[in-house]
Amino acid sequence: MKRVENLSLDGEWDLINESKSINISTIVPGSIYEALIDNNLIEDPFYGEREHEMSWVYDSDWIYEKKFKINAEFLQFSNICLQLKGIDTISDIFLNDKLLGSTKNMFITYKYDVKSLLKEGQNLLKVIIRSPTEYALKEIEKYGTKLHNMMGIPGIPYLRKAQYSFGWDWGPKIPDIAIWQSVDLIGYDTVKIESIYPQQTFNYSVNPLKIKSANEIENIHVNSVSLLVKIQFTVADPNLTLSNYTLKANLKGPKGELLFNETKIDSAEVQIKLEIKNPQLWWTNDLGKQQFYDLSVEIYGDQMIDYQKMRLGIRDIKLIQNPDDWGETFYFMLNGIPVFAKGANWIPIDSFIPRGKKLSLYQKNLAYAKEANMNFIRVWGGGIYEDDLFYDICDELGILIWQDFPFACAIYPIHNEFFESVREEAIQNIKRIRHHPSLALWCGNNEIEYLFLGYIGLYHMFNPKKI
Numbered sequence: 001m002k003r004v005e006n007l008s009l010d011g012e013w014d015l016i017n018e019s020k021s022i023n024i025s026t027i028v029p030g031s032i033y034e035a036l037i038d039n040n041l042i043e044d045p046f047y048g049e050r051e052h053e054m055s056w057v058y059d060s061d062w063i064y065e066k067k068f069k070i071n072a073e074f075l076q077f078s079n080i081c082l083q084l085k086g087i088d089t090i091s092d093i094f095l096n097d098k099l100l101g102s103t104k105n106m107f108i109t110y111k112y113d114v115k116s117l118l119k120e121g122q123n124l125l126k127v128i129i130r131s132p133t134e135y136a137l138k139e140i141e142k143y144g145t146k147l148h149n150m151m152g153i154p155g156i157p158y159l160r161k162a163q164y165s166f167g168w169d170w171g172p173k174i175p176d177i178a179i180w181q182s183v184d185l186i187g188y189d190t191v192k193i194e195s196i197y198p199q200q201t202f203n204y205s206v207n208p209l210k211i212k213s214a215n216e217i218e219n220i221h222v223n224s225v226s227l228l229v230k231i232q233f234t235v236a237d238p239n240l241t242l243s244n245y246t247l248k249a250n251l252k253g254p255k256g257e258l259l260f261n262e263t264k265i266d267s268a269e270v271q272i273k274l275e276i277k278n279p280q281l282w283w284t285n286d287l288g289k290q291q292f293y294d295l296s297v298e299i300y301g302d303q304m305i306d307y308q309k310m311r312l313g314i315r316d317i318k319l320i321q322n323p324d325d326w327g328e329t330f331y332f333m334l335n336g337i338p339v340f341a342k343g344a345n346w347i348p349i350d351s352f353i354p355r356g357k358k359l360s361l362y363q364k365n366l367a368y369a370k371e372a373n374m375n376f377i378r379v380w381g382g383g384i385y386e387d388d389l390f391y392d393i394c395d396e397l398g399i400l401i402w403q404d405f406p407f408a409c410a411i412y413p414i415h416n417e418f419f420e421s422v423r424e425e426a427i428q429n430i431k432r433i434r435h436h437p438s439l440a441l442w443c444g445n446n447e448i449e450y451l452f453l454g455y456i457g458l459y460h461m462f463n464p465k466k467i
Contacts, residue, residue: 004192004306007074009066009125009183018061029086031352032062032177046351051172058175059134064127066183072120077187079236080115082125086181089161090130096123105160106180107385107406107425114185129177132159148451149410157410160421164348164382164408171351180354190236191245191265192306195431196297197230202316208336209320220336222281225314227251227274231297235268242266245301251312252294254280265299281335282313282437284375285398286342290437292395313395313437332400332440339400343376344369348383362389370397377401381446382408385429394438401438407445 015026015035026035036042036057045051074080082095089106092099096119100112136155140146147157152167153175167173186192205221229249235242242265249272251259259274280291296309318333332339349365350356369377377394379386381404394401405426412418433439 002077002187002189003304004186004188005074005077007070007185007187009068009185013179014063014065016063016065018063026064028064028066028179028183029181029354030178031180031354032057033174033352034355045172045174051174054174055133058177059131061131062129062177064129064179066125067122068125069122070118070120070185074185074187075118075120077115078189079113079187080118081186081188082112082114083184083186084110084127084179084181085183086179087127087129088176088178088180089132089159090135092128092130094124094126094128097126105421105425106162107160107429108421109181109428118185125183127179129179132161132175132177135159143413143415147411147413157412158418160418160425162348162353162382162384162406163410165351168382170347174351176352178352178354188234188236188306190240190301190305191242191299192234193297193299193308194232194234196295196308196310196435197232197431198295198310198312198435199228199230200314200316201226201228202335204336206336208333217337222279222316222335223277225276225279227276227312227314229272229274229295229297230269231272232269233265233299242268245299245305247272248298248300249274250296250298251276252296254291254293276314279314282315282395283398284334284339284400285370286373286375287334287337287339287398290396290398310435311392311395312435315437317400317440319441334400339375341376341400343374343378343399343402346377346379346383346386353384353387357387357389362387362393366390366393366397366399369399375399376440378443379403380408381406381443385425385433388432391433391436391438395436399438400440401436402441402443403433403439404443404446407448409447409451411451412448 010028013026013028014023016023022041024035024039033045037044043050045054086106087103091103093101095114095117098117101110103110133153136153136158139158140155146154149157152173156163156166164171165175202222203224205223206219208220211217231247245265246262247265247270248262251274261272261274263270263272282290290313293312293314294309295312296307298304299306316335320329320331320333322329332341349361375398377399379401384406
């Protein structure tokens with residue numbers, strides 16, 4: 001029984017256009033436009049009106065190819081999974097000329113069992129990314145409606161792709177085509193950690209919601225926090241005897257203090273509890289320090305099989321909506337203290353997101369936000385569920401996050417295939433970022449309701465007999 005192993009397929013890939021007239025090297029994660037600029041095949045699309053010369057790029061299909069070697073030892077794993085964390089957007093995926101599946105959502109991680117297809121020595125992974133604009137036009141034909149939207153290209157609401165990339169009031173019409181997140185092979189034998197969900201329950205000296213006067217705030221103290229850690233596993237064999245495995249959880253505090261607990265695994269989801277006395281709290285940058293605890297979770301059989309860790313901030317965030325003389329309140333309470341929210345709207349750091357990350361724009365722009373005395377950032381619904389780095393930096397800088405789901409200024413489809421895709425993207429991304437202390441709120445969308453109501457009103461105006 002071996003330890004779970006990740007084999008990265010990031011780095012250099014080949015990029016080929018559908019007519020085979022272009023065959024260049026590119027870096028994954030990355031953007032097709034980065035590759036074309038680096039190889040002098042296009043000029044900077046942000047200069048003048050050059051964005052209007054880019055339609056041949058996004059109206060075409062492109063092929064990403066990766067040749068990689070696998071040794072005999074890796075092939076000994078009982079299970080090997082290919083994990084693609086982000087394909088932008090419509091694609092077919094082939095391993096050694098066998099179709100694994102197709103993608104239609106840039107916000108979803110796709111996984112495929114590839115144990116039987118891999119071979120010792122050289123292998124070939126091929127991702128054919130289809131034109132997003134051509135796909136949108138086919139969806140219009142399929143469903144018989146364009147769907148109203150604020151973007152410059154018809155049919156875009158059918159695509160689970162960052163909406164800004166098709167043009168916005170602040171940005172150009174340059175929809176990307178890319179493997180924009182990492183690609184990995186994951187080998188495991190029996191069981192591996194799938195997700196970790198730490199839930200915090202605060203024990204206050206005084207109930208903050210019952211305080212009547214600002215003078216009483218200084219009496220608030222957090223005596224302890226119960227940390228309930230929920231761990232989900234991927235179990236290779238449903239007949240596996242899970243009781244042969246042990247789960248261990250370790251929590252290291254800001255001052256080096258250690259908490260530990262362990263339990264036998266009895267199902268594919270296990271809970272383990274840790275009690276933190278007099279915790280060191282995480283605050284926004286205007287209210288205090290950003291203290292962190294390091295949580296590690298390990299699975300043991302006859303040896304350690306899998307291991308994951310995450311950084312936690314111990315904090316209690318509430319949105320307070322109580323009746324008042326004007327309707328109801330709308331403010332956030334952090335660790336029992338009302339927060340005066342000061343912030344801004346966050347759009348993607350670059351039209352080509354991987355490029356912006358490589359240029360360290362996350363660090364630079366969020367540092368500027370803190371310098372401007374911001375304690376809140378709203379991730380706008382026309383963009384993306386942000387990169388892990390974004391949330392890590394907001395944690396470090398003491399900036400809370402209002403997170404929109406990526407829907408903006410459009411009427412969206414109402415068919416089941418679309419619903420199921422959105423459901424999966426929501427589950428995956430909520431699980432991915434829910435542990436961050438900076439995450440304050442999830443919001444459904446950006447400017448959808450008023451647009452939908454206006455659309456319905458116009459429909460009834462011109463079709464009164466159908467009311």
